[in-house]
Amino acid sequence: AQSVTQLDSQVPVFEEAPVELRCNYSSSVSVYLFWYVQYPNQGLQLLLKYLSGSTLVESINGFEAEFNKSQTSFHLRKPSVHISDTAEYFCAVTQAGGYQKVTFGTGTKLQVIP
Amino acid sequence: EAQVTQNPRYLITVTGKKLTVTCSQNMNHEYMSWYRQDPGLGLRQIYYSMNVEVTDKGDVPEGYKVSRKEKRNFPLILESPSPNQTSLYFCASSLQGAPTDTQYFGPGTRLTVL
Numbered sequence: 739a740q741s742v743t744q745l746d747s748q749v750p751v752f753e754e755a756p757v758e759l760r761c762n763y764s765s766s767v768s769v770y771l772f773w774y775v776q777y778p779n780q781g782l783q784l785l786l787k788y789l790s791g792s793t794l795v796e797s798i799n800g801f802e803a804e805f806n807k808s809q810t811s812f813h814l815r816k817p818s819v820h821i822s823d824t825a826e827y828f829c830a831v832t833q834a835g836g837y838q839k840v841t842f843g844t845g846t847k848l849q850v851i852p
Numbered sequence: 853e854a855q856v857t858q859n860p861r862y863l864i865t866v867t868g869k870k871l872t873v874t875c876s877q878n879m880n881h882e883y884m885s886w887y888r889q890d891p892g893l894g895l896r897q898i899y900y901s902m903n904v905e906v907t908d909k910g911d912v913p914e915g916y917k918v919s920r921k922e923k924r925n926f927p928l929i930l931e932s933p934s935p936n937q938t939s940l941y942f943c944a945s946s947l948q949g950a951p952t953d954t955q956y957f958g959p960g961t962r963l964t965v966l
Contacts, residue, residue: 747892770951770952772954774955774957779959779960780959780960781856781942781944781957781958781959781960782895782942782944782955782957783956783957784954784955787952787954789952828894828895832951832952833951834951835951837883837900837902837949837950837951838883838885838900838946838949838950838951838953838955839897839951840897840955842887842894842895842896843894844892844893844894845894
């Protein structure tokens with residue numbers, strides 16, 4: 739079985755400050771890792787994902803996440819946040835092999851303060 | 853435009869009155885899934901479908917039914933809704949249901965059962 743832990747339910751941060759949203763996972767087999775973002779009153783959409791290769795993955799809007807196998811983590815970072823980044827962020831994991839059984843974390847609400 | 857649509861977006865009903873939430877995708881995806889989102893619990897999978905006429909239970913299937921008669925549609929049926937099914941529901945689809953696939957989400961249906 740797999741699990742995902744997002745310890746921070748809410749993260750307030752001032753505009754233009756850096757932010758890190760934490761994600762840890764547990765799995766007995768190889769995993770693929772995802773970050774999804776949910777803007778207010780919308781469905782989730784993919785922000786970035788790690789499948790293989792370089793452990794650092796980037797999104798088109800300045801977020802990045804690093805896969806750390808030894809620490810079983812996939813933290814999301816942005817060096818300078820904008821008001822428009824206010825949203826809820828979900829870390830998710832799937833296991834190699836089999837079908838797409840996605841396990842989501844409980845989400846972290848990022849509140850960017852002007 | 854590639855999208856997943858859900859209807860209705862908002863629904864208030866009473867205990868025991870059967871309802872159906874429709875879901876449709878125009879991306880020719882094989883895999884479709886239903887989730888419910890509850891505060892502090894993240895997204896939990898209700899049912900999924902790997903292809904037409906192939907459906908299976910997710911983590912929280914009790915009280916729900918689904919059908920997949922056409923590739924593009926995946927309705928969620930609550931035959932006798934109860935207040936504990938008050939939640940935000942999301943339909944999602946992906947290309948083949950592979951663990952590396954990105955999921956595409958609908959805008960959500962907020963259901964209240966009185």
